[in-house]
Amino acid sequence: MDNNGYVMTGMSFLLILPIIVLFMVLINLNYADTESKSQFIQSESISNVVHDFELNIPCLGRQVLKEEAFTVVNSKKPLFDSRKSTRDNLQLKIDQITQSYNNKGWHVNCTVQSISESDDPFQVEVTSLVMVQKGKVAHKQVIHQKIPINDPNDPLPDPMPFVKCKDYGGISIDSSRIYYGHSLASYLEQRGKKNWEIYENASSPLFIKKCPYDPFVGHGVPNTMETLKNCLDNGFYHESNDGACYLCRLEGKSTCFHQGLEIFILPPPINNQTNSAPCSVDHVVFGDDNDDIYPGGCIQYHQEGNLIFLLYLDDSHRKKYGLPPI
Amino acid sequence: MLGKDFLENKGGQVLSMDLLLALVIISVFLGVSANALDLVSSKMDESSYVYSLERITTDNANILLSTPGTPEDWEEGHQSLSMVKPGLAEVDSVTGTVNKTLSMKKISKLGENYHELMDGKVLPFGLNSSMIISPRDSSLESVTINNQEHPEDAKDILIINRTIMCDYMIANILTSIVSNQPSGTSSDLYKPLFCPHCNLTQNFKHPREESENNKPGWKCKPFIVTQNDINTTDIYIMTDPPQIMDESACWIIDSTQNISDSPMIFKSSPYRLNEKLSELMGDKDNATIWVHVFSSGNTDEAFNVYIGSFLKNTSLEKVKPQYLSPQPCNFIFKVWI
Numbered sequence: 001m002d003n004n005g006y007v008m009t010g011m012s013f014l015l016i017l018p019i020i021v022l023f024m025v026l027i028n029l030n031y032a033d034t035e036s037k038s039q040f041i042q043s044e045s046i047s048n049v050v051h052d053f054e055l056n057i058p059c060l061g062r063q064v065l066k067e068e069a070f071t072v073v074n075s076k077k078p079l080f081d082s083r084k085s086t087r088d089n090l091q092l093k094i095d096q097i098t099q100s101y102n103n104k105g106w107h108v109n110c111t112v113q114s115i116s117e118s119d120d121p122f123q124v125e126v127t128s129l130v131m132v133q134k135g136k137v138a139h140k141q142v143i144h145q146k147i148p149i150n151d152p153n154d155p156l157p158d159p160m161p162f163v164k165c166k167d168y169g170g171i172s173i174d175s176s177r178i179y180y181g182h183s184l185a186s187y188l189e190q191r192g193k194k195n196w197e198i199y200e201n202a203s204s205p206l207f208i209k210k211c212p213y214d215p216f217v218g219h220g221v222p223n224t225m226e227t228l229k230n231c232l233d234n235g236f237y238h239e240s241n242d243g244a245c246y247l248c249r250l251e252g253k254s255t256c257f258h259q260g261l262e263i264f265i266l267p268p269p270i271n272n273q274t275n276s277a278p279c280s281v282d283h284v285v286f287g288d289d290n291d292d293i294y295p296g297g298c299i300q301y302h303q304e305g306n307l308i309f310l311l312y313l314d315d316s317h318r319k320k321y322g323l324p325p326i
Numbered sequence: 327m328l329g330k331d332f333l334e335n336k337g338g339q340v341l342s343m344d345l346l347l348a349l350v351i352i353s354v355f356l357g358v359s360a361n362a363l364d365l366v367s368s369k370m371d372e373s374s375y376v377y378s379l380e381r382i383t384t385d386n387a388n389i390l391l392s393t394p395g396t397p398e399d400w401e402e403g404h405q406s407l408s409m410v411k412p413g414l415a416e417v418d419s420v421t422g423t424v425n426k427t428l429s430m431k432k433i434s435k436l437g438e439n440y441h442e443l444m445d446g447k448v449l450p451f452g453l454n455s456s457m458i459i460s461p462r463d464s465s466l467e468s469v470t471i472n473n474q475e476h477p478e479d480a481k482d483i484l485i486i487n488r489t490i491m492c493d494y495m496i497a498n499i500l501t502s503i504v505s506n507q508p509s510g511t512s513s514d515l516y517k518p519l520f521c522p523h524c525n526l527t528q529n530f531k532h533p534r535e536e537s538e539n540n541k542p543g544w545k546c547k548p549f550i551v552t553q554n555d556i557n558t559t560d561i562y563i564m565t566d567p568p569q570i571m572d573e574s575a576c577w578i579i580d581s582t583q584n585i586s587d588s589p590m591i592f593k594s595s596p597y598r599l600n601e602k603l604s605e606l607m608g609d610k611d612n613a614t615i616w617v618h619v620f621s622s623g624n625t626d627e628a629f630n631v632y633i634g635s636f637l638k639n640t641s642l643e644k645v646k647p648q649y650l651s652p653q654p655c656n657f658i659f660k661v662w663i
Contacts, residue, residue: 015355022366029370033377040385047392051426152519176517207517212548212614226522226582227614233520302525 042137049101049132050141053110056097057090061115061126061147064089065156068250072159073173076166078252086115086247090126107133113142117245117258122150122210122237124246149246150237155207158237158263160244163252164286177235179203184265184285188278191290195277198312204265204282205235208246212236220322225301228321232301232311237261243283254286269307273298277312284314297326379453380484383661386448387486390414391657394424394432401435412436412443416493427652430469430495433459437471444472455661459492462654466494467644480662487659491652497636499650500561501549503619505628521546521616522582530587532618542574542623549633552612556604559635563617564596566647572627578618581606589620592631596645599633 064086072078079085091112101108109131118125123146131140149156161178165171168190169183180202188196211231213219216238219228243262244253263282278285279296287293296312303309315325395413397405414436416429436443436457445451457471469492476483521544523532532544555561563577576589579599584606590597607613619631634650 015352015359018359018363022363022370026366026370036381044388212550214550214614215612218610218614222583226585229525230520230522230582233524 038135039137042134043139046132046134046137046139049106049108050130050139050143053094053097053128053130054143054145057094057110057112057126057128057143058145058147060093061086061090061124061145062149062151062154062156064093065124065147065149065246065250066154069157069159072250072252073157073162076162078159078163079250082247082250083115086124086250087112090115094128101132105134107131107138115247117247118146119259120146121239121243121245121259121261122208123148150208150210152209155209156246157206158204158208158249160249160252160254160282160286161204164254173206176206177203178206180265188285188293191293193278193293194295195274198267198270198274198277198310199265199285201268202265203268204263205237207235208237208261209235211238216320217322220318220324223324225299228299228301228311228323229309232264232266235263237263240283243281254283254288255292264311267310267312269302269304269309271306271308273300273308273310279314279317280312281317299323376482379482379661379663382450383453383484383659384486387488387657387659390448391428391488391490392424392426394429401429401432403435407439407442410443411447425491427491427493428459428655428657429493433469433471433492437469440472449661453661453663455659457660458658459490460656460658461492462489462656463648465646466648466653476660476662483660483662485658485660488657490655490657492655493652494649496640496644497634497649498559500551500555500633500635501547501617502633502650503545503547503617503631505621505625505630519546519548521618522580522585523618526585530585540623540625542621544618544620546616546618548614548616550612551603551607551615553607553610555635556600556607558638560638560640560645561599561603561633561635562596562645563599563631563633564645564647565592566630566632569594570627570629572622572624572629574620574622575627575629576620577631579603579606579615580618581613581615592629595642 068079068082068086068089094110094112098108098110111129113127113129114125116125116127126145126147128143128145129140130143132138158178161180162171165180165183165187168186170181171183172179172181180199182200184202185196185198185200188199213227213231213236219231221227238261240260240262242255243260244256245258245260248256248258248260260283264280265282265285266280267277275298276295277298278293281296284293284296294314296314296317298310298312299318301309301311313321313323317323318325390413392415393413394415394417395401396411398417400410400412412432414428414432416425416427416432418425440457444455449455454474454476455472456474456476458473459469459471461468518534521532523530523544523546526532532546534543534545551561563579570592575592577592578586578589579602580586603615606615617631617633621627621629630647632647632650634645634647636645636649
């Protein structure tokens with residue numbers, strides 16, 4: 001050994017080397033574990049963000065539909081393209097949520113891809129794409145959801161009659177019914193329909209409510225018409241192949257190719273019976289073409305003193321609701 | 327350099343002592359280092375094992391709780407269990423989205439085939455586990471999916487405790503009449519339904535209850551019942567709380583075809599409706615039935631009414647409104663080796 005002590009230094013280094021390696025392995029292990037835990041937390045928070053959108057989209061979608069419906073009701077101007085308009089308005093609301101996430105350091109993007117009618121006319125379908133990224137973890141998900149339009153606690157109004165009667169005089173709303181005054185009679189008169197005056201001061205429900213009397217043939221049982229009367233009192237809407245879906249109703253259409261809805265428009269009670277008048281179903285009364293408005297035979301569903309409560313229905317609607325044929 | 331100095335050194339003795347001393351020190355160093363190395367590496371093994379055990383258990387418990395499994399309806403038994411990866415989350419039948427609620431059907435199926443579905447699929451082979459779902463409401467029954475006590479000499483034990491919602495799925499709600507207006511209800515737009523009694527006279531008439539003015543009256547709601555419901559389930563009417571203070575409270579079940587004026591008094595235990603409903607339905611496949619509830623309108627005596635269909639022969643102790651909706655529960659998953 002020389003006086004410079006190189007041997008001992010070399011030996012010491014060799015002795016310390018495994019300890020250094022061990023420390024490095026330990027640190028690496030700890031880092032990997034922390035990394036995995038942090039990724040897990042990030043992944044968890046990302047799924048929470050996606051879940052937040054999943055919860056928010058139907059609520060906001062409903063809110064947009066309601067705002068649009070009341071805009072049409074108040075302005076009496078139909079939406080040009082209800083699907084696009086609903087999508088754009090929903091996107092604006094969702095962007096506010098996205099913005100608040102992005103301000104907190106997230107990379108969130110939610111695009112409403114489409115708003116469309118559903119197989120069930122009491123629902124509207126929404127498809128959206130949610131992309132969330134935080135750090136190295138990213139998630140992309142397409143969400144298909146259905147927005148119910150018949151929530152009894154917060155119902156949506158039917159905007160179609162307001163658009164149809166815009167040029168024929170006023171429509172008034174009282175509580176939960178639409179009162180047509182002279183407008184509907186005038187609408188039918190201008191189309192040259194017989195017995196249009198039956199619909200002077202007619203009324204129909206304002207809000208969409210689903211009929212519980214399903215199957216519909218039960219409306220005719222018992223033949224004393226209690227079921228039909230209760231359905232008319234409550235203003236229940238029925239599923240229909242001919243009636244317009246809710247999105248088309250926002251465009252002021254009474255019929256469309258989608259699975260839709262129909263409702264009875266009730267003439268006021270009268271003293272003397274008229275046997276035939278335009279059929280009391282909304283997609284017939286508000287038919288887009290003149291030929292779409294066809295007559296129906298009268299059905300008495302109630303009487304109070306001299307006042308007779310009548311409904312006019314053609315044979316196919318009578319069959320649908322289990323009512324006696326003409 | 328070391329070799330040359332060592333060979334050329336003539337003194338030898340002192341150097342030998344130095345070398346001996348150095349060797350002693352080196353031996354001590356080596357010994358201590360080897361011991362430390364052994365200690366640290368065994369600690370590392372242990373900690374990495376515990377971490378990986380924890381990670382495997384936590385991750386798989388999360389997957390179990392947040393996914394419906396593969397295939398989504400594995401609990402129906404359409405596929406052999408060897409092809410199934412279990413998950414307990416319920417899938418919304420209408421929207422098709424996965425809820426943050428556990429399905430009791432899936433839980434029961436997992437309990438019946440616990441080891442077949444867990445070993446090698448959720449947990450690595452060789453690990454033992456127990457799984458219990460304990461409801462927050464102590465009046466509800468705990469669900470033991472696998473009850474196995476861990477031995478006293480177990481090397482490592484991991485316990486995962488999560489709060490989850492659990493759908494007991496022994497009952498379906500047909501309708502409910504609640505005393506308070508539901509949250510989110512727009513008071514301007516919400517209008518109660520007209521019941522078939524609204525056009526009738528005398529005792530048959532049902533004036534509406536006005537709880538805001540403390541005025542007594544009726545609350546009425548329709549619901550649909552099928553012959554299948556009557557044949558395969560027990561349908562009960564019940565109140566929450568079970569013992570109501572409103573002495574004037576009563577109820578009627580009828581339909582537009584069989585309007586009734588025979589009110590019944592609420593009892594503290596649920597009342598079975600199958601016979602009454604069967605009478606109202608006759609031979610029809612399904613019918614719309616109305617439930618009418620009379621109350622004093624006094625908010626201090628307010629109560630909720632539920633009509634629910636329970637699995638046939640469900641014991642009366644289990645016929646409670648709590649079983650009609652998902653309940654908060656603790657999911658306790660214990661893993662040991």
